[in-house]
Amino acid sequence: MKVALKSFWCQIPDFNPMAILGFFVLADALAWLLYGFYTQDILTSRFFHIARDRGFGEIVQYPKFGVMIAVLVRARRQWPSRLVNAWLILFTVMLLDDAIGIHEAIGGWLLPEPSAHWRGLRLKDLAEAAAIAALEGGTFLYMAYCHFREPPAKRVFSWWFIAGLVPVIFSGLVLDIVRVPMLEAAGEMIAMTILLAVVLWRYRVRRDAPPVPAPGAHALPMTS
Structure with a gap:
């Protein structure tokens, strides 16, 4: 079974960056279009509010993480590296946190009163930010540890x-934290697309790099 899955994975065509990015740009545009319908009362469900947690606009971002994880899984098979593994773990944690709302649940548990403020900031938002820092920040620190343990040539990607x-x-x-929901939603869409573009680009650069000439040498993971 394991051999069959590995064979199936290897037969999947290479990622087409422009097609993938184009698809997600259209998906983001669709999210804004549906939000426009919502503001005009054509759609009545708050699911289509662009700034709603776990709404359509946010759910569209999850597959971007999925593609990045798939790229790193393939990269890990081709160029095994502890640093690639660390990034794979980080992206997986970020996806789970966004999809399940772990930091929001922790923030609500720490500060169940959403109206509490401190110097104009909601304490609940600060608690959620602290939860993100602990959860995703801890994973990021592990990635940073792996990053600096690798030789410089392996850190490029x-x-x-x-x-x-x-x-x-x-x-x-x-x-x-500053509570600008519309700007946050737009910023997240753009930022996720940028990150996805970087991941796809670095994978393509490494894939198209010439092989290491030294006989018996192993290719460096995504170094070019």
């Missing part, structure tokens, strides 16, 4: 991933 992650962190933490 990771530096790009970190750069792509910055807009996601900004939209998920800063914009959430």
Whole structure:
């Protein structure tokens, strides 16, 4: 069974970055279109509110993480690396946190009174940010540990991933705390698309890189 699954995975065509990105840009545009219908009372369910947690606009972002995880699974098979594994774990944790709402549940448990404020900020939002820092931040620290344990040549892709992650962190933490729901929703969509583009690009760069000339040498994971 394991051999069959491995064979099936290897037969899946390579990822087409432009097609994937184009699909998600259209999906994001659809989310905004449906939100426009919602504001005009054509659609009545709050599921289509662009800033709703676990609404259509947010759910569209989950497959972006799914594609990134799939890319890293394939990269891990082709170029085994502890650092690739660490990024795979980080993206999986981020997806589960977003989909299940772990940090929101923790924030609500710590501060069940949503109206409590401190210097203009909701304490519940600060509690949720602290939960994100503990959950995803801890996983990020593990990735950073693996990152700096690797030789510089093996860190190239990771530096790009970190750069792509910055807009996601900004939209998920800063914009959430300052309570600008529409800007947060738009920022998350754009940031996730940027991160997805970076992951697809680095995979394509490594895949198309020439093989290591030294006989018997192993290819460096996503280093080019």
